[in-house]
Amino acid sequence: MREKPTSLSEEEIENLLDHYKEWKLDKKDGKPIFKFEKEFxxxxxxxxxxxxxxxxxxxxNHHAEIWNVYNKLKLELFTHETSSLTTKDKEFITLLMK
Amino acid sequence: MREKPTSLSEEEIENLLDHYKEWKLDKKDGKPIFKFEKEFxxxxxxxxxxxxxxxxxxxxNHHAEIWNVYNKLKLELFTHETSSLTTKDKEFITLLMK
Known part of the structure; x- marks a missing residue:
């Protein structure tokens, strides 16, 4: 059984963004989200x-919000369960960007 | 070589929407678009x-705007070239909904 996701510390968020430059920290409805924007x-x-x-x-089992038109892509990511950025978001980004 | 898309008449739009009930007529930036919304x-x-x-x-070579999160999907469609609804949009919807 999967562990419950735990919120990332500020340092963990910084390290993640440092490592994956296409991901940024943003806000949506006052809550932090990870955002990815790219033109292919x-x-x-x-x-x-x-x-x-x-x-x-x-x-x-962790689904980003996807927006696309032609070569443009936006992704938004956070953990609904906790309304925060968690180990689940980190796992998603790490797997995706490998 | 492909023909240039021509604008659909009101009757052609109505017939299309009558046939494909999941597609609606909407507006974006003051211009008409076809919109599809569905929960899978x-x-x-x-x-x-x-x-x-x-x-x-x-x-x-006709790309809809795609928005998705988990089971929810929205599509928006119009012809950029003419800023209207054209035979190209009709072709797209017809092929997709077959």
Whole structure:
């Protein structure tokens, strides 16, 4: 059985963002979220990455919000269960960006 | 070579919406768009449909705006070239909903 996600400390968040430069800290409805924004070469490149997002999401049962039009992609990520950024978000980003 | 898309008449739009009940007429920045909103059983069902959206988009080079979180999906569609609803949008919807 999976462990309950625990909130990330400020230092853990900083380390994660330092390591994965395409991810930023943002706010949504007053709560912190991780945000990813990228313009790919074309739709094929963007959608290949979206497929990876889907596989990671489903494999750890943690689903990002996905927005796409043609080569543009935005992802928003946080943990609904705790309304915070947790070990679950870190796991998602780490798996996706490998 | 593909024909240039031509704007749909009001009657053509009505017929399309009559036929494909999950698609509605909406406005964005004062311009008409086709909008699709659906809640699927789960992410696997939603993403399977998104994959179909991607294949149709790429096959006719006409890309919808995609928004998804878990089982929820929104699509927005119009023809950038003409800033209107055209034969291209009709082709997209028809292929997707087959």
């Amino acid at each position: 070469r074309n739709f094929i490149e963007a959608f290949s990455f979206i497929t990876k997002v889907a596989l990671v999401s489903e494999s750890i | 059983r789960n992410f696997i069902e939603a993403f399977s449909f998104i994959t179909k959206v991607a294949l149709v988009s790429e096959s006719i």
